């Protein structure tokens with residue numbers, strides 16, 4: 001398929017999971033990092049998304065020098081396979097000092113921990129070969145509104161962004177908004193919030209966003225329009241394509257699995273606006289169903305990528321003249337029916 005060569009794809013090693021959920025343990029045995037990298041190559045994914053501790057396991061126990069040495073080793077492993085690191089994200093939600101959040105924690109010591117760990121992530125990113133740092137503000141929020149001063153929390157997030165920008169003049173920060181989970185109410189819940197913070201920062205040109213389809217849906221928003229907003233501000237650093245069936249826990253379903261038309265419109269906004277032409281990745285953040293057997297561990301990645309490429313074809317084979325005629329006539333019923341026929345593969 002032609003579009004296969006036009007787009008670069010990425011996913012994170014956590015996307016090949018073992019199926020644990022809050023109600024039950026793993027149901028598949030883990031694969032080694034090397035085996036996962038084999039799949040990146042064989043399935044046609046060039047970019048590897050990383051958390052800091054996906055690059056350097058047990059990084060808290062290592063000296064800064066040892067940590068960077070390990071990151072360099074990973075870079076070499078990637079280079080040998082013609083893979084690249086797309087971004088590194090600090091995992092600021094696991095450690096005991098992140099129980100109340102990181103940048104917005106009420107404890108000054110915990111805030112310092114979060115900053116130190118984030119600056120360490122920047123060092124790791126450089127050594128592993130990327131200048132992009134993703135900030136998913138996992139626990140930057142509250143379970144009850146009175147627990148934190150929200151205005152102060154936003155000021156603290158901004159202060160951290162500025163410290164990151166000053167620490168390394170070459171890095172870019174992509175904020176990945178999510179409105180809830182694990183907290184009840186998260187700060188920076190939408191791309192609008194992220195873009196506002198970018199403009200407020202000391203170097204707006206180096207702050208953008210990463211839009212995950214499921215996160216936008218959890219905020220009650222349309223992922224395609226969220227992407228359009230970021231593109232209109234030239235602030236779409238990357239995407240996490242996936243799907244979400246209504247307002248429930250973050251499902252990370254295969255792309256297009258719950259709402260094919262929504263997936264079509266996400267691909268449409270990306271493809272028609274030249275997303276990817278400057279090297280941006282089509283990133284996935286998808287989870288295989290817990291019911292899947294061991295040998296099906298990567299099917300969700302294969303299927304999501306295939307769906308994306310089929311939808312690129314659908315976008316490019318849409319009859320633009322017909323579309324224009326319907327729009328000019330303000331006949332959106334006809335346009336609606338035409339889109340459905342097109343998606344169903346009915347030609348007339």
Ligand code: XUL
Pocket residue numbers: 051089134136176178212240250285
């Ligand atoms: C959480 C989520 C994360 C980020 C990276 O919902 O999507 O995996 O993408 O930290």
Ligand code: MN
Pocket residue numbers: 176212240285
């Ligand atoms: Mn994500």
